[in-house]
Amino acid sequence: VLGFWPHFLSVNPSRGLMDEQFVVLVQNAPPGSELTVHSFHQCDEGHSWNAFAHYISDAAGSVNVSGDCSLGGTYSGIEPMGLLWSLRPVPGSKPGLRIRKKNVQVPMLVTVSVYEGHRKDGFSDLVPLASVLVERWYMAPGVRRIPVTEGGLTATLFLPPGPGPFPAVLDLWGSGGQLMEYRAALLASHGLAALVVDYLTTKNIKETEKMTIFQYIETAYKYLEEHLQILGSRIAMLGLSFGTSVTLRMAAYSKIMKVTAEENICPSHDDPRVAEEGERPESSKPLEILPRDLSLPIDPLKKVDVGRLQCPLMLVVGEDDQNSAAQESASDMKEMMERAGNSHLLTILSYPDAGHLIEPPYTPHVRASNFKPAGLKQMFLWGGQTVAHSRAQEDSWKKILLFLRVNLFGGTRPGAAPLSRL
Numbered sequence: 001v002l003g004f005w006p007h008f009l010s011v012n013p014s015r016g017l018m019d020e021q022f023v024v025l026v027q028n029a030p031p032g033s034e035l036t037v038h039s040f041h042q043c044d045e046g047h048s049w050n051a052f053a054h055y056i057s058d059a060a061g062s063v064n065v066s067g068d069c070s071l072g073g074t075y076s077g078i079e080p081m082g083l084l085w086s087l088r089p090v091p092g093s094k095p096g097l098r099i100r101k102k103n104v105q106v107p108m109l110v111t112v113s114v115y116e117g118h119r120k121d122g123f124s125d126l127v128p129l130a131s132v133l134v135e136r137w138y139m140a141p142g143v144r145r146i147p148v149t150e151g152g153l154t155a156t157l158f159l160p161p162g163p164g165p166f167p168a169v170l171d172l173w174g175s176g177g178q179l180m181e182y183r184a185a186l187l188a189s190h191g192l193a194a195l196v197v198d199y200l201t202t203k204n205i206k207e208t209e210k211m212t213i214f215q216y217i218e219t220a221y222k223y224l225e226e227h228l229q230i231l232g233s234r235i236a237m238l239g240l241s242f243g244t245s246v247t248l249r250m251a252a253y254s255k256i257m258k259v260t261a262e263e264n265i266c267p268s269h270d271d272p273r274v275a276e277e278g279e280r281p282e283s284s285k286p287l288e289i290l291p292r293d294l295s296l297p298i299d300p301l302k303k304v305d306v307g308r309l310q311c312p313l314m315l316v317v318g319e320d321d322q323n324s325a326a327q328e329s330a331s332d333m334k335e336m337m338e339r340a341g342n343s344h345l346l347t348i349l350s351y352p353d354a355g356h357l358i359e360p361p362y363t364p365h366v367r368a369s370n371f372k373p374a375g376l377k378q379m380f381l382w383g384g385q386t387v388a389h390s391r392a393q394e395d396s397w398k399k400i401l402l403f404l405r406v407n408l409f410g411g412t413r414p415g416a417a418p419l420s421r422l
């Protein structure tokens with residue numbers, strides 16, 4: 001029987017950023033013993049998630065999760081971060097769950113434990129040999145979180161530590177709406193100011209009642225441009241899913257915005273139905289109508305003319321995206337830009353077996369989940385194979401940060417460097 005030992009289990013760092021790797025180490029076990037390393041997380045909505053893997057301790061009685069092979073569990077092989085990305089709802093959970101951090105002012109808490117033997121279930125009834133509580137943060141120390149209501153916006157600004165002024169990213173999620181702060185918080189943890197806006201589900205705000213989505217985004221842009229701690233000439237846009245239609249639209253047609261760089265995850269250049277400057281056809285809907293409108297304001301036959309773009313554009317595509325035709329959209333955009341002579345601005349990252357929801361690294365992969373676009377609640381298929389999807393999240397995030405940094409900090413000419421030419 002194994003005993004409790006001081007320093008039997010360690011996780012380093014036990015407090016870190018969400019996209020940071022940790023090393024899980026088991027020491028002082030009898031050599032050659034079967035051990036199960038397990039992780040447990042209760043998400044902000046109160047649902048329980050776990051992951052586990054089977055190891056055999058080496059001749060010194062150690063298991064190093066970063067270098068040793070898992071023989072089975074929710075992942076196998078050498079997977080330093082498998083205890084996070086293979087997290088899944090515990091047996092008996094309701095279907096369609098997804099982890100999304102609601103409150104970025106507190107960390108994601110993960111309990112890492114080690115159990116005797118190769119266990120597959122019943123963890124809640126077992127006493128672990130040792131446990132460590134791990135904190136995973138979206139907000140690094142010193143990052144400031146500033147709720148923004150100016151101009152009727154429903155938004156949050158994250159500022160990196162220091163006086164600035166900082167280049168900024170305007171962050172747009174997809175058709176689910178809501179103010180999802182976690183990605184913007186993580187960007188600020190990496191030195192970029194980030195403003196995340198809820199541009200779809202805001203309601204009953206007098207200033208925005210009559211605005212179109214596009215005027216609303218321009219209001220957000222102007223807020224950033226005028227902010228004393230923001231470099232107004234260095235503003236990039238980041239979009240995911242429906243957010244990419246909107247960001248492409250803005251970068252291509254807005255007369256107000258000068259976008260420095262544009263980063264699109266699961267891109268679509270379907271043109272959101274919109275008025276050109278100066279007109280207001282009936283398709284230009286006030287914001288408040290959108291959530292109740294069952295179809296998104298997209299005309300799939302009309303495309304944003306990406307030939308007009310004058311800033312570097314990076315597309316991140318999951319080749320197993322079951323939700324949108326991101327791959328087709330990306331290759332069509334490439335052709336359009338080649339025809340227009342601005343394809344030197346384009347970088348495409350394409351990942352086999354990755355799905356639609358390409359999130360920051362180690363975010364647990366869900367192939368399908370409950371989703372409420374336009375107030376309609378149903379199960380959506382996103383796609384992706386867990387291992388490949390997790391690799392794509394890790395790889396793309398590094399390149400997204402590099403792309404944003406190079407274009408926002410680098411050069412004297414804003415928007416001079418697509419990733420392909422670095």
Ligand SMILES: *[C@@H]1O[C@H](CO)[C@@H](O)[C@H](O)[C@H]1NC(C)=O
Binds near residue numbers: 066067
């Ligand atoms: C654990 O394994 C990783 C990857 O091989 C290595 O970098 C690290 O030094 C190891 N840690 C210890 C304490 O052995």
